[in-house]
Amino acid sequence: MTMLVAGGLYTAHDSGPVVGSPNYVTLVILHGFVWHSGSFSKLIPISKDYNARLVLVHRRDYPGSAPLTDEELVSLQVPAEKLDETEGAAAKQRVDEYMLRRAHEVHDFLEDLVGRGGVMPLQPDGAGGLVLVGWSLAAIWTNAFLAYTSTYPSNCVKLPQYLKRVVCYDPAYHIIGYPPIPDSYNPFFDSTLSEEEKENVFNAWITGYFSHGDTLETLVRRTPLEHPRPTIESFTPEDIVSMTHPPPGGPQGSDSLLLHGGIRTGVFDANRKAALFLTGAEGGDSPTSPSSAWRNVELRYVYCAQSLWESTYGIWLLRSELAVAKAKGVPTRNVQIVRILQGNHFAHWDHPNSTMKAFVESDIVEV
Numbered sequence: 001m002t003m004l005v006a007g008g009l010y011t012a013h014d015s016g017p018v019v020g021s022p023n024y025v026t027l028v029i030l031h032g033f034v035w036h037s038g039s040f041s042k043l044i045p046i047s048k049d050y051n052a053r054l055v056l057v058h059r060r061d062y063p064g065s066a067p068l069t070d071e072e073l074v075s076l077q078v079p080a081e082k083l084d085e086t087e088g089a090a091a092k093q094r095v096d097e098y099m100l101r102r103a104h105e106v107h108d109f110l111e112d113l114v115g116r117g118g119v120m121p122l123q124p125d126g127a128g129g130l131v132l133v134g135w136s137l138a139a140i141w142t143n144a145f146l147a148y149t150s151t152y153p154s155n156c157v158k159l160p161q162y163l164k165r166v167v168c169y170d171p172a173y174h175i176i177g178y179p180p181i182p183d184s185y186n187p188f189f190d191s192t193l194s195e196e197e198k199e200n201v202f203n204a205w206i207t208g209y210f211s212h213g214d215t216l217e218t219l220v221r222r223t224p225l226e227h228p229r230p231t232i233e234s235f236t237p238e239d240i241v242s243m244t245h246p247p248p249g250g251p252q253g254s255d256s257l258l259l260h261g262g263i264r265t266g267v268f269d270a271n272r273k274a275a276l277f278l279t280g281a282e283g284g285d286s287p288t289s290p291s292s293a294w295r296n297v298e299l300r301y302v303y304c305a306q307s308l309w310e311s312t313y314g315i316w317l318l319r320s321e322l323a324v325a326k327a328k329g330v331p332t333r334n335v336q337i338v339r340i341l342q343g344n345h346f347a348h349w350d351h352p353n354s355t356m357k358a359f360v361e362s363d364i365v366e367v
Helices: 037-050 070-074 085-115 136-147 195-206 237-243 254-265 267-276 292-296 309-328 352-360
Strands: 010-014 025-030 052-058 130-135 163-169 298-304 335-340
Touching (some): 025 037, 037 052, 037 237, 085 130, 085 254, 085 267, 130 136, 130 352, 136 254, 163 352, 254 267, 298 309, 309 335, 335 352
Parallel strands (some): 025 052, 025 130, 130 163, 163 298, 298 335
Antiparallel strands (some): 010 052
16 A cells, blocks of 8 residues: 655555454555665565564655655755854754654654554553654654654544654764764765765665774774675665655755755754753653653664664764763653664565564564
């Protein structure tokens, strides 16, 4: 079943209710940069094995969804040159408002999904419910979804009664707002490559397997292992057509503009913190505050041990941030970190069973 739904998002696949199960989980997945929901096709035949209804969603500007308007894209135009304080604040406000609207689109999509039936309420024993996953770039969406809860309307559908967890799946450190290290590397930001070279090098790099150590010096920045081979080598030309949509990743594409604008303005950093820390309305004493019901939603980070160095580095920084918060007594959301031991950035293709476990199972730290 495919359809354009509330929020302008597109349901590329919906496996439907798990027949005979009174407590299945509904797993909603948002795709990453250029590589869309087609790359999750190997989860479709196994979803019922995990008592899961699988819903694969195309974000705005991807096939089937509502295109982003010129007016919406203008808000992402952040000049490359250094901005003064006034210009920087204005740019941050524009990108922040852009992400606020994207968060509301996800909220509206989930509310519509629940309203149409077939989503089990979250039960006292943790069964049933709804899990929202954002892969790679889409961790921007999942962090924003939690960051802006105080702005959501109080409608007849009470999403927190359904929402079990929100998952950031293998995001790079910069996607979740952490600063770079001096010798960082990503082909997407490599100015020595032409646009054609950049695409080829980036795809081989992002689908490669890496053997990282436990220190900055032993994080492998550039060269994947010889074995296993990069996942892209297992794709047929037809596979690539069925799972990619390049325009949003082009120089003036919506995802590229957001990536640059969100990093430069600090919006990704602000939204990560807002999703992690229970402050303001969400951490307030009043049980009737608009977003107080959202404070018990678990935030899970799933990372892949043989993925890009950027993902492992981001998890190191996250662990450090959580440790500092704990030492200072700063209240945080229930944050879980799960490692897919043999996975690369495309674990959902090469290791679909491990990926499903990492998304839907409780009380795990490694699969």
